[in-house]
Amino acid sequence: MVNANLEKEHGMVARVLGFLNLFFAGVGTFALLFNIVGFLGLPSSFTEGLARFSYRMDIASVILLSALAYAGIQLLRRRSWASLLCSVVFGAEIIFLLVLWLLWRLPVSPVSIVAIGAGFMNLGLALQTVTGYPVVGLILLRLSQRHA
Numbered sequence: 001m002v003n004a005n006l007e008k009e010h011g012m013v014a015r016v017l018g019f020l021n022l023f024f025a026g027v028g029t030f031a032l033l034f035n036i037v038g039f040l041g042l043p044s045s046f047t048e049g050l051a052r053f054s055y056r057m058d059i060a061s062v063i064l065l066s067a068l069a070y071a072g073i074q075l076l077r078r079r080s081w082a083s084l085l086c087s088v089v090f091g092a093e094i095i096f097l098l099v100l101w102l103l104w105r106l107p108v109s110p111v112s113i114v115a116i117g118a119g120f121m122n123l124g125l126a127l128q129t130v131t132g133y134p135v136v137g138l139i140l141l142r143l144s145q146r147h148a
Contacts, residue, residue, distance in 0.1 A: 013144040021072025028124015035119035
């Protein structure tokens with residue numbers, strides 16, 4: 001009986017994280033499309049020095065947000081390996097955000113409205129940073145697995 005309750009608890013945590021993964025990936029994807037369209041409309045004199053940085057951030061965003069969405073779908077499908085995949089995605093996001101924070105050279109915070117509005121930081125990744133979602137999600141996932 002206790003084991004069944006623990007498995008039920010792990011399933012509930014996995015479902016909540018699955019939906020949150022899809023939420024953050026959806027917000028991030030929408031923001032990414034908005035940023036790309038906006039960036040293409042800027043004059044080349046403004047974007048010359050920023051294009052390489054912007055493209056790298058866009059590529060990183062696509063990779064991380066796609067992986068987050070895929071992990072969320074697999075959690076909702078209750079795949080046996082979905083928790084491991086989600087843990088890897090959370091770990092990759094944590095490492096990416098730490099490295100980004102350490103290498104950030106602009107005079108504004110990467111999670112500021114200015115950085116997000118200018119397209120230097122993806123909104124979905126910024127929301128995850130501000131809320132600590134990858135860290136909290138990883139902890140919840142690990143704790144629920146350990147007890148299941």
